[in-house]
Amino acid sequence: MINIVDLLKQGRKDLIWEKYCGYLDLNIEDFMKIQRSLLMEQINLLKDCELGQKFLGKRPPKNIDEFRRKVPLTTYEDYIPYLLDKREETLPKGKYIWARTSGRSGKYKCKWIPYTRRIYDKLGEVVIGAMILSSCSYKGEVLLEPGDVVLLATAPRPYTSGYISYATRDEMDVTFVPSLDAGEKMEFGERVKEGFGQAMEKGLDFFFGLAIILGKMGEQFEQGAVNFKPSPKMLCPNTIIRLLKGFIRAKINKRKLLPSDVWNLKGVMTGGMDTDIYRKRVEHYWGKKPLEGYACTEGGMVAMQAWNNKGMTLFPDCNLYEFIPFEEHLKAKQDPDYQPKTLLLDEVEPGIYEMVFTNFLGGVMMRYRVGDLVEVIAKRDDEIGVNIPQISFYSRADDLIDIGTLARFTETTIWQAIDASGVKYVDWTARKEEENGGVVLHLYLELKKNEKRTLKKITFRIRKGLHKVCPEFADMESLLGNNNLKVTLLPANAFNSYIEIQHQAGADLAHIKPPHMQSKDEVIKCLLEEK
Secondary structure (H helix, E strand, C coil), X not given: CCCHHHHHHHCCHHHHHHHHHHHHHCEHHHHHHHHHHHHHHHHHHHCCCHHHHHHHCCCCCCCHHHHHHHCCCEXXXXXXXXXXXXXXXXXXXXXXXXXXXXCCCCXXXXXXXXXXXXXXXXXXXXXXXXXXXXXXCCCCCCCCCCCCEEEEEXXXXXXXXXXXXXXXXXXXXXXXXXCHHHHCCCCHHHHHHHHXXXXXXXXXXXXXXXXXXXXXXHHHHHCCCCCCCCCCCCCCHHHHHHHHHHHHHHHHCCCCCCHHHHCCCCEEEEECCCHHHHHHHHHHHHCCCEEEEEEECCCEEEEEECCCCCCEEECCCCEEEEEEEHHHHHHHHHCCCCCCCCEEHHHCCCEEEEEEEEECCCCCCCCEEEEEEEEEEECCECCCCEECCEEEEEEEHXXXXXXXXXXXXXXXXXXXXXXXXXXXXXXXXXXXEEECCEEEEEEEEEECCCCCCCHHHXXXXXXXXXHHHCHHHHHHHHHHCCCCEEEEECCCCHHHHHHHHHHHCCCCHHHCCCCCECCCHHHHHHHHCCC
């Protein structure tokens, strides 16, 4: 077994790159060979257990084509009898850890997903690869060192991000601030605050977590909101030197203090729909472009960007990937009994697809519809010599807002339009509503205290931003009149009050914050109430 710490001491960076980033050298034919081989291994693992026989039948498929013909597309509802109560006796024999995610449908509080040791180990391997790719500037460059400091800004176990942190530590000798065991006992805000405090003394090499955290922390630095009042921790020599150097850099550059003045990060790794929104801000504040990855609880690690920060490349040994073309996705949405056609990775062309995957490494999800739309943006990346189709995250399938079948909005496009407007806001939620016999994109917006524009001007600026990110919306309103956008201003502190109410009610972590897209009536009602 390759030990990365030993290889770093030996200077064998070629072997490190091969293990953690070698998938980028595959061509599509080799990629598909791995997919087919691991699928047959997976079928052999599942064929004798109760869950496996439910989908595979008594006579298991003998190849990938028979598998796709025989096994239906699935959703979590198909696994409830086996997974919701963690019935391990229905699964292949072995030891499991259980990861959880939210039960978005409201039918169950959460979804439980079993991870094998192989899946757990893969989580750590992928993060080490992300650390390499987020910090390198060319193929083969490895800037990792034992003891690299990583900010702990993820949810605790049993959430997948918690397991990712522990798997990363197990894979390589990294230093989390705060420590993993201590951090699990803290609330999220306390954990991030403590992490940044310790990073003042120990330094900071890598960050992985939410882009919004880096963005907000950078804003606080620039606005002078970070507290640098004397304290025992602040009197540490390392902290004093770090701050003095930071203030000097900021003064030389004739600007306010930025995090990049205090820490010289090797790499930033993040994911989620807000990455595009905060990408430029993260680079401005922290001096590094964030490396984007795509992961989910049911599928584990799925895809990641390379060092040029463009499209994401799928991992060949985590899942079998199938893609439902968008037209087929719409047919299935209109007719729940319709079984949409799927394509394999070597059959896709640039366009939008619904993601379907089958777990490898002993996982149990088969032809699983996770509910994500991805975009195949290119069939290869000639710039860095990657010969595998490149993808980007497009939207949650159930979060897509379609206005008059002409204009289509994702969370990202709405966020981009609001940001481009220059309106100072706290947060927002949007949904499709009927009004006066037609449909509108209704945006509920909480403003910052220093935003003085009138509702009319705010609506004008946001409409202008929406027209820019979605030209089809501009064409539609040009034809039908500017009557398809409505903006409602929420009371001050609306979002914080909602979060507090949910917290007091004991809501699950995933449901504390209102969704940005398609909020239900009770959420809107709570946000609109004067507190």
